[in-house]
Amino acid sequence: MTFVVPQPEQAAIPVQGGGLYPVRRIWCVGRNYAEHAREMGHDPTREPPFFFAKHADTVAPEGGVLPYPVATKDLHHEIELVVAIGKGGADIAEADALGHVYGYAVGLDMTRRDLQAEAKKLARPWEMAKNFDHSCPIGPIVPAAGIGHPAKGAVVLKVNGTVRQQGDLSQLIWSVPETIAILSRFVALAPGDLIMTGTPAGVGAVGPGDGMEASIEGVGTLSVRYALAKARAA
Numbered sequence: 001m002t003f004v005v006p007q008p009e010q011a012a013i014p015v016q017g018g019g020l021y022p023v024r025r026i027w028c029v030g031r032n033y034a035e036h037a038r039e040m041g042h043d044p045t046r047e048p049p050f051f052f053a054k055h056a057d058t059v060a061p062e063g064g065v066l067p068y069p070v071a072t073k074d075l076h077h078e079i080e081l082v083v084a085i086g087k088g089g090a091d092i093a094e095a096d097a098l099g100h101v102y103g104y105a106v107g108l109d110m111t112r113r114d115l116q117a118e119a120k121k122l123a124r125p126w127e128m129a130k131n132f133d134h135s136c137p138i139g140p141i142v143p144a145a146g147i148g149h150p151a152k153g154a155v156v157l158k159v160n161g162t163v164r165q166q167g168d169l170s171q172l173i174w175s176v177p178e179t180i181a182i183l184s185r186f187v188a189l190a191p192g193d194l195i196m197t198g199t200p201a202g203v204g205a206v207g208p209g210d211g212m213e214a215s216i217e218g219v220g221t222l223s224v225r226y227a228l229a230k231a232r233a234a
């Protein structure tokens with residue numbers, strides 16, 4: 001049988017040292033740093049993590065110039081450690097979780113904050129706030145075989161050279177093994193699944209022409225810039 005419309009391109013991210021990591025699904029953890037929970041008006045208790053998703057084709061490459069998104073007047077950056085699953089499984093035990101990780105990367109969970117605020121107010125899904133074209137810039141995947149499993153390290157996002165977000169992986173409310181274990185109780189994970197682990201405090205707006213440099217100590221860097229023009233006329 002042949003496909004009746006053009007087959008979608010397989011989303012993929014370059015791996016440091018060679019090869020491509022195929023992206024299947026992108027799972028995102030909400031509110032995983034206490035200071036960020038506070039800045040968003042929530043009490044950072046250790047309530048169970050919650051998850052939302054971005055489509056694989058929202059991935060945008062390192063070093064690129066992105067079209068500025070439509071339908072927002074308040075586009076926010078969220079720097080996050082990205083976990084790339086290498087071995088699938090359901091109901092993964094926390095003690096086994098890191099054995100399911102292929103590698104890590106630096107990512108940006110770009111957010112149309114105005115649409116998210118409206119969705120929260122109306123108790124609607126977050127999709128249009130989180131899961132839009134080019135909304136997930138991700139740097140090269142770095143194999144855990146080379147760097148191990150970072151549990152601490154500075155997380156820094158600069159916009160046009162000025163530090164906006166600063167945190168440390170040690171401040172994650174739910175660690176990477178805990179997050180994998182809990183997420184795998186809700187969905188069976190598979191190779192190609194990415195997990196965005198949440199963002200530290202300091203989220204804020206970026207506009208057309210702004211450049212973002214994201215870095216996570218022990219993992220790597222990611223830089224992307226927004227074009228001056230919008231993706232298309234609003």
Ligand code: MN
Nearest residue numbers: 078109198199
């Ligand atoms: Mn996020």
